Amino acid sequence: MASNIQAIRGMHDILPEHTAQWFAVEKVIREVLGAYAYQEIRLPILEKTELFKRSIGEVTDIVEKEMYTFEDRNGESLTLRPEGTAGCLRACLEHGLLHNQVLRLWYQGPMFRHERPQKGRYRQFYQLGVETYGMEGPDIDAEIILLTHRLWQRLGIREKVELQINSLGTIDERLRYREKLVEYFSQYLEQLDEDSQRRLHSNPLRILDTKNPAMQAIVSDAPALLDYLGAESKAHLQAITEMLDTLGVAYRINPRLVRGLDYYCNTVFEWVTTELGSQGTICAGGRYDGLIAQLGGKPNYAIGFALGMERLLALVEMVSVIQADPVAEIYVIRVGVAAECAGMRLAEQIRSTLPGLKVMVNCGGGSFKSQFKRADKSEAKYALILGEDEVKQGVVAIKSLRTEAEQQILNFDAALAFLAAQFYPSSG
Ligand code: ATP
Ligand code: MG
Secondary structure (H helix, E strand, O other): OOOOOOOOOOEOOOOHHHHHHHHHHHHHHHHHHHHOOOEEOOOOOEEEHHHHHHHHOOOOHHHHHHOEEEEOOOOOEEEEOOOOHHHHHHHHHHOOOOOOOOEEEEEEEEEEOOOOOEOOEOOEEEEEEEEEEOOOOOHHHHHHHHHHHHHHHHHOOHHHOEEEEEEOOOHHHHHHHHHHHHHHHHOOHHHOOHHHHHHHHHOHHHHHHOOOHHHHHHHHOOOOHHHHOOHHHHHHHHHHHHHHHHHOOOOEEOOOOOOOOOOOEEEEEEEEOOOOOOOOEEEEEEEOHHHHHHOOOOOOOEEEEEEEHHHHHHHHHHHOOOOOOOOOOEEEEEOOHHHHHHHHHHHHHHHHHOOOOOEEEOOOOOOHHHHHHHHHHOOOOEEEEEOHHHHHHOEEEEEEOOOOOOOEEEEHHHHHHHHHHHHOHHHO
């Protein structure tokens, strides 16, 4: 026999037993985003490779080594999206959505990065992304933080996450700081790990983001970007923190917080947890005003964040496991040719009159006994039973599968009324 084909490493299936939990979390996310008047946008998973090279930056982890890039049949280089910001902005520019207006958008879906798979780190993972355009801040910066804060409250994980915030300043301030940083790290060249040595001249800020414990001492003594910010950048950050103070959202200024991608400026923030090992960032975002012009648009403002759904789900599962709904609520047992037809018709009638109910019709035949076994397994509350006799008399037998209640014989209309009364007792 041929061996079974397995999923690609780092790309996981979400099985039916877990989809209820995902659905419940997604429902809360939708509600919260709606409450802030954010609109959904749906974007392609594949984009031209150039889009990511131009936006994320050539010397970032993603572009250097994590992208799934291939040539399509026309010889064009395409990439499975490693993040959503670039595609979202591409779409808005392409459709002229940024012209003289502000936008508050969100999207959700799979992202792809060729990383070393481990708990909380996958090659296909799901992100919720939020992007806003046309607002200078700092009020919108505070708003997207408030939105995430409300999300944690609604999901019951507020106590498990900490907000860290920092400012990357303007491009000029960052360049000045960058020089100081290179100077500082150059003194410790021997002690820098391989990644950091490579980044020293290409992307020295990324060294601050190292997850290597051996590097922590050098990193924590490095000059802090906050000391190189001009008055305006400082005021922007302060205005945000004042709003957060007023609204009762706790935060910590983390002067070492940088983001892995090139396009950030000014506000950056992360929500981190200590409960998921080293994959502790569940949500990360920041301002990226410069990216719009970089992708060919008129200079404009932009701020957003991305949230790792697997990490969020892992946290939510620590506080509450949502029980999956029963697979079915009603199971239709039918034996004999005439009963098969009548059963299908009855099921359709139930779906028309009681559209909220889950009706599973026994397909594939079987004796009464084997069909009862399947009915039991389906988790249904009631079995509707049709054999030759029932069909002749125009009735159906209803049996409770979870209580000792006696079996009833009813005509179809009475059966529908009975089910309505059982499942929707107050609306009768
Ligand atoms: P990390 O430092 O953990 O690699 P990142 O800076 O690369 O994260 P972003 O690009 O900011 O991550 O993505 C936003 C969020 O998406 C992260 O905070 C995380 O929750 C999630 N995320 C990123 N990469 C992965 C992955 N490979 N698997 C699962 N979730 C991920
Ligand atoms: Mg990463």
